[in-house]
Amino acid sequence: GAGVSQSPSNKVTEKGKDVELRCDPISGHTALYWYRQSLGQGLEFLIYFQGNSAPDKSGLPSDRFSAERTGGSVSTLTIQRTQQEDSAVYLCASSFRGPIDPAFNQPQHFGDGTRLSIL
């Protein structure tokens, strides 16, 4: 597609339920990033994928959060046993990163996010 696509755009669920958030990156982008943005706040890094591998999961807030990426394309962020503090906008971004030479690195392009509300 032309841009990063995220679905659903909005999700309302009850506390304790599991949710899956999906990200379709720009075709050809090797890197994929997940961020969380609370209301009126900055971006909190969650996880980074290069291809299907996640070399850095350090931003995941707890073991209730997990993510995977398949085929070097679509990524899913899963939150288990959701809590009210998980309410936020979850943003996905993708970019091309040169495997060897950083000179080929390209900027991150963002989707419009999934607004998650936990009741």
Add this chain to the structure above:
Amino acid sequence: QQQVKQSPQSLIVQKGGISIINCAYENTAFDYFPWYQQFPGKGPALLIAIRPDVSEKKEGRFTISFNKSAKQFSLHIMDSQPGDSATYFCAASLDSNYQLIWGAGTKLIIKP
């Protein structure tokens, strides 16, 4: 060492005026400094970026000024328009590293 401090938190400017947002960083190894613009309900979009080999970069009404010795960079929006009303984020990174270090954001309102 990894922080990027952004100010002000919010800014109101009259139409036609100059909007100025400032950022300061600590890691002297950072070599890529982008600014992102975010409208309500949308994801951030890259506005303009600079590398430390230049002191200024201009694209239309948007200019980044970069002061390497002071470890500061700023965004100037000339002839500010109501359509520029958005939240602006500065960031910094090592080009060899994937991770952007983000400022906290500035909510800009342009009054007609």
